Amino acid sequence: MSSDISYTTEEIAKLLKISKLTVYDLIKKGELPSYRVGKQMRVDAADLEAYKQRAKGLQAAEQRPAPAEPVSFQPAAVGAGGTRSVVITGQDISLDILVKHMEKHTPGIRPLRAYVGSLDSLIAMYRGESDIVSTHLLDGDTGEYNLPYIKRILVGFPYLVVNLLSRKAGLYVQKGNPLGLKDWADLSRTGLRLVNREKGSGARVLLDEQLRLHGIQRDQLQGYGEEQTNHIAVAGTVAAGEADVGVGIEKAAAIVGGVDFIPLIEERYDLVVLKSAENMPWIESLMVILRSEEFRRELQSIAGYDLSRTGEILLET
Secondary structure, eight states: OGGGOEEEHHHHHHHHTOOHHHHHHHHHTTSSOOEEETTEEEEEHHHHHHHHHHHHHHHHHHHSOOOSSOOOOOOOSSOGGGOEEEEEEOOOHHHHHHHHHHHHHOTTEEEEEEOOOHHHHHHHHHTTOOSEEEEOOEETTTTEESHHHHHHHSTTOOEEEEEEEEEEEEEEEETTOTTOOOSGGGGGSTTOBEEEEOTTSHHHHHHHHHHHHTTOOGGGSBTTTOEESSHHHHHHHHHTTSOSEEEEEHHHHHHHOSEEEEEEEEEEEEEEEEOOTTTHHHHHHHHHHHTOHHHHHHHHTSTTOBOTTTTOEEEEO
16 A cells, blocks of 8 residues: 555655655655664655645646635645754764754754755755765865865855864775875876766765876866765775775775775864754753763774864854
């Protein structure tokens, strides 16, 4: 029976031909009632069908001449039970730990994870589709992480930028580094096979900035168009011998095994939140969590994290 059917956010995105971020935005606004099964959000088929019927009704109304009383659809600001969904974007495991602490210490909210790259996450925040954005975007001209991009994209918005952690980024190479790769300039070598990250990811921006700074043309790199959607997949492609080199973070190399890591840069991994009256209660809770010993202890158990600035406010507008 249809009442027994439910869908994941990925399945709904495919059915409606929209992005997963848009699905999270619909859930966040209360347009799609949802519930959690383990770490996964699900939506019942009946609720999805009800949403589709409302959307069709709205579309039909917009196509008719305007009636005397305007027809409008106002989504609920909060979900069932008075809880407010908070969309957190990014892929690092530290965010999963943060979600767990927010669920424990921040009543009235329901954290939703969206596994989206840094640049796309900031654009989603500009569109009102995300609440906590994690970002690690290098500006090659200044050597600064994140702030130049945030200032350009979130023009006119009041926001807070706070450090989550720092971590090493660099090159994945095959075990034993048979090609003797040492730094970014080595990417100019003829015949080198690359595996890339998707557009909008922090690793993709890091690669593109280093290619620009070192005068290396993208079309020189065999495999530049071969994309993976996370660090582990990039490291795994190199470990399998399907590529000679990829860009990513140290932790993924340790997880995958069979691949060596060449650290080349310390990247700052920051969180961005928009300041508003409705956000301030959970923002205050977020800051308490980031600065708590309980949260720090859990992050310290994971190798490769520098927590010396965790919880530090880097910019507030």
